[in-house]
Amino acid sequence: MRGTNSASTTPVLVTGVRGKTGVPLAELLGARPGVEVRGGSSDPSTVHLDGVRPTAFSWDDPSGWAAAAKDIDAVYVVRPDRADAPELVGALLAEVPAQARVVLLSERDPDHTGPDGWAPRAERAVRDSGRTWTILRPSWFMQVFTDPRFYRDLIVDAGELPFPAEDATVAWIDARDIAAVAERALLDGGHAGQVYELSGPQTLSLPRTAELLSAAAGRPVAHRQVTIAETVAGMSGFERDLSVLTFERVRAGRFAEVTETVERVTGRPARTLRAFLADTGSLTASR
Numbered sequence: 001m002r003g004t005n006s007a008s009t010t011p012v013l014v015t016g017v018r019g020k021t022g023v024p025l026a027e028l029l030g031a032r033p034g035v036e037v038r039g040g041s042s043d044p045s046t047v048h049l050d051g052v053r054p055t056a057f058s059w060d061d062p063s064g065w066a067a068a069a070k071d072i073d074a075v076y077v078v079r080p081d082r083a084d085a086p087e088l089v090g091a092l093l094a095e096v097p098a099q100a101r102v103v104l105l106s107e108r109d110p111d112h113t114g115p116d117g118w119a120p121r122a123e124r125a126v127r128d129s130g131r132t133w134t135i136l137r138p139s140w141f142m143q144v145f146t147d148p149r150f151y152r153d154l155i156v157d158a159g160e161l162p163f164p165a166e167d168a169t170v171a172w173i174d175a176r177d178i179a180a181v182a183e184r185a186l187l188d189g190g191h192a193g194q195v196y197e198l199s200g201p202q203t204l205s206l207p208r209t210a211e212l213l214s215a216a217a218g219r220p221v222a223h224r225q226v227t228i229a230e231t232v233a234g235m236s237g238f239e240r241d242l243s244v245l246t247f248e249r250v251r252a253g254r255f256a257e258v259t260e261t262v263e264r265v266t267g268r269p270a271r272t273l274r275a276f277l278a279d280t281g282s283l284t285a286s287r
């Protein structure tokens with residue numbers, strides 16, 4: 001930890017602190033002595049995490065960025081899934097102190113549509129920022145199964161996992177493992193200029209994934225093969241384009257590869273899906 005801001009504190013801004021990686025990252029940082037965690041959210045009144053200072057941060061309100069980033073030593077950037085993300089990330093980093101470390105949450109295979117696609121441009125905004133950077137490229141998060149914004153309710157209420165994977169496998173990763181890598185990159189030396197390809201410890205077919213969900217939910221859960229068009233029905237614009245691209249990459253096997261990076265960076269193996277589901281218990285808990 002550098003603590004360049006003062007002798008006693010290392011201020012770190014966590015954007016997306018309510019999100020899947022933001023929550024566990026803020027908890028890890030909050031447990032570290034001497035770290036002042038600024039939990040960035042567009043709705044800071046909803047941020048209730050021990051050791052975390054709720055901080056107004058919205059991609060829609062650049063006027064608040066300077067205050068959120070004032071004197072920080074490091075920033076965790078959860079790339080917003082919107083068309084102007086490359087420009088927004090670049091503009092935010094211009095407000096960040098020149099010596100601050102930057103850790104970007106990107107994704108696997110960002111170059112799928114070529115070097116001038118949306119995802120590589122967001123990464124380039126970080127590389128070209130003049131700040132010390134680390135880029136995280138995770139596979140799909142296990143938390144999509146327990147987040148009501150994604151598959152949880154379908155799993156619990158309908159006993160199904162509709163997912164257009166064809167025969168591809170996915171190396172699901174626990175967002176807590178992404179957070180653990182981010183914590184190291186934000187606070188410790190040795191991660192500058194690194195691009196970390198992150199995955200869980202196993203690559204699983206969707207039928208096998210559904211078996212594990214069944215065991216955790218205590219009810220039958222079946223994988224349902226659906227088309228990408230069915231999956232994105234009701235979406236429009238950038239959200240639709242991004243989702244189509246994501247599922248095309250799933251089918252092309254881009255989320256299948258297992259890497260050792262979590263263990264190499266944190267010293268602890270990445271969690272299995274079975275362990276994740278046992279830990280959360282949220283597929284059986286009442287809502």
Ligand SMILES: NC(=O)c1ccc[n+]([C@@H]2O[C@H](COP(=O)([O-])OP(=O)(O)OC[C@H]3O[C@@H](n4cnc5c(N)ncnc54)[C@H](OP(=O)(O)O)[C@@H]3O)[C@@H](O)[C@H]2O)c1
Nearest residue numbers: 016017018019020021041042043079106107138139140141
């Ligand atoms: N999900 C995956 O499997 C996956 C895999 C690889 C890469 N990624 C990338 O990771 C980034 C984050 O994606 P994500 O899907 O994991 O999103 P997330 O971090 O869980 O949530 C993103 C933001 O949505 C807002 N939000 C709105 N309603 C919320 C609610 N009920 N609970 C929590 N947050 C809420 C929060 O911002 P405010 O507090 O400001 O409202 C939050 O920070 C994206 O760039 C995505 O492309 C995701």
